[in-house]
Ligand SMILES: Cc1ncc(C[n+]2csc(CCOP(=O)(O)OP(=O)(O)O)c2C)c(N)n1
């Protein structure tokens with residue numbers, strides 16, 4: 001088992017899947033000759049050539065639609081949208097074409113595309129480069145939405161997504177590409193459904209996904225060390241469909257829940273998880289579930305303002321202590 | 327094209343006309359729901375192009391005015407009518423409707439309701455053909471007003487840069503719903519717009535099927551030869567309103583009359599009669615045969631077919647039993 005970086009894990013999945021199937025291609029802005037903004041396809045242009053590692057024009061809706069059309073004929077495109085902020089432009093083809101062709105054709109056609117894109121608040125990138133769009137994609141019926149929190153997940157999920165016959169959106173984080181983690185040397189495929197207990201605990205469940213899993217783990221450690229509170233951390237790596245059974249299981253054990261999200265609270269992961277808790281295990285609760293979310297504003301440029309907009313581990317600690325009365 | 331071919335084309339166009347006329351009746355009788363966009367007036371476009379292409383081999387995609395394009399690719403008229411009647415025996419098991427006919431077996435890759443949506447999808451199908459090394463081409467039929475979408479410019483640029491085997495057919499009927507082309511579009515001749523993408527193009531009369539056929543042959547040959555995309559503009563007119571909910575008050579009666587005088591079916595019929603290849607009696611017999619088929623076979627099939635089962639409401643959202651969703655055969659248990 002080797003420790004590799006997040007981007008290396010994604011690159012490895014590309015490489016293996018492209019070697020395995022000549023109909024797997026990758027496309028996106030600057031992914032070829034330039035090697036990819038976050039190096040996810042570094043070196044693959046030389047290996048697979050311009051017909052399979054495609055530098056696209058800056059036409060998000062156009063090349064996403066092109067990838068979808070190619071997938072109708074059995075091609076398996078991995079489409080990189082440079083930043084999730086630009087994915088707004090591709091929503092037409094994702095939401096109107098990719099996810100609807102199977103249903104409206106009565107099962108005749110499918111669009112097995114993978115769309116990967118980094119989002120989140122990085123380092124003072126300002127309002128138009130700091131979107132957290134997972135909630136938008138979660139609301140699209142027919143789209144599978146997954147979001148890795150570790151290199152291991154990033155590798156295994158991309159591999160499964162390429163082979164899966166449904167359109168899959170993979171939400172990555174701009175700040176996580178250099179994060180290191182263990183990835184098995186042997187090939188493996190990570191599920192595209194479910195959730196993972198990242199830390200066992202008994203007092204309160206912290207639900208996180210993507211970067212917020214790390215805030216939850218940091219908070220859980222501090223709470224255990226300093227306040228004697230034993231948090232369970234559940235990694236919701238699959239945002240659509242959310243893991244109802246996993247959510248129910250953990251809340252039925254701890255009887256308390258806090259959802260930690262980098263996004264604004266409205267119509268988001270937190271709201272959805274709270275609804276599931278309500279529907280699945282309301283009578284198991286010892287406290288009203290809470291959300292730790294971002295402030296509902298465009299992300300400001302100023303560092304202090306930016307920091308005050310999105311949650312951090314200390315906000316999780318505060319919320320847990322308030323809930324536990326400690 | 328020999329005389330037998332021409333007679334067959336005439337019959338096929340007449341079939342499409344009568345099929346669409348029945349749809350009108352079915353809609354008025356409330357047996358067909360939703361939005362319904364009919365094709366009368368434009369028959370020479372799709373019929374002429376598909377006569378030059380290889381139906382069932384080439385991949386075809388279009389917008390919401392799609393019944394005729396689907397049938398020309400090989401879709402069974404009974405299944406198309408059943409789809410309009412929202413039945414389980416329809417092309418899409420009643421899940422699609424008029425604007426979303428699909429017949430993937432015959433490579434009719436769908437009708438799409440978002441104006442401009444198919445432009446990049448067609449380029450993508452062409453990319454797939456190129457990657458797989460096939461002889462097929464992708465054909466995308468859309469209207470004039472669709473060319474004002476960004477997707478037109480994005481897709482044509484990519485198709486040209488990557489020399490993709492895709493034929494874009496613009497059925498220029500001069501209107502996008504109720505807005506005449508000169509009120510929405512800076513360049514009236516659509517074939518000129520693609521010069522900006524270095525794509526060869528031509529504009530021809532879309533009412534005379536022999537002219538369409540000839541132009542389409544040239545276009546199809548170009549695309550099939552692997553030299554890249556082509557754009558064919560066909561000047562045409564729809565007789566009815568944009569859809570059934572359109573009052574059609576924005577066009578002058580004189581304009582409509584002028585176009586109806588150049589009816590694609592009449593043009594070919596008169597030519598064949600004049601050449602003594604066809605008699606009026608033969609034409610009438612042909613028409614009766616078509617109406618009989620529609621009234622006695624196609625419509626009863628649609629009417630008598632069962633509706634979809636509500637218990638299967640969520641079927642077709644995702645692929646069924648896809649092993650990779652749970653991590654595949656070799657997947658680790660999480
Ligand atoms: C994205 C989008 N915008 C608007 C509409 C509404 N609409 C449907 S058809 C149409 C006109 C399209 O005209 P044209 O492309 O010339 O095709 P025609 O109907 O004349 O064949 C409009 C505005 C739509 N369906 N999709």
Ligand SMILES: [Mg+2]
Pocket residue numbers: 469470471497498499500501502503
């Ligand atoms: Mg038009």
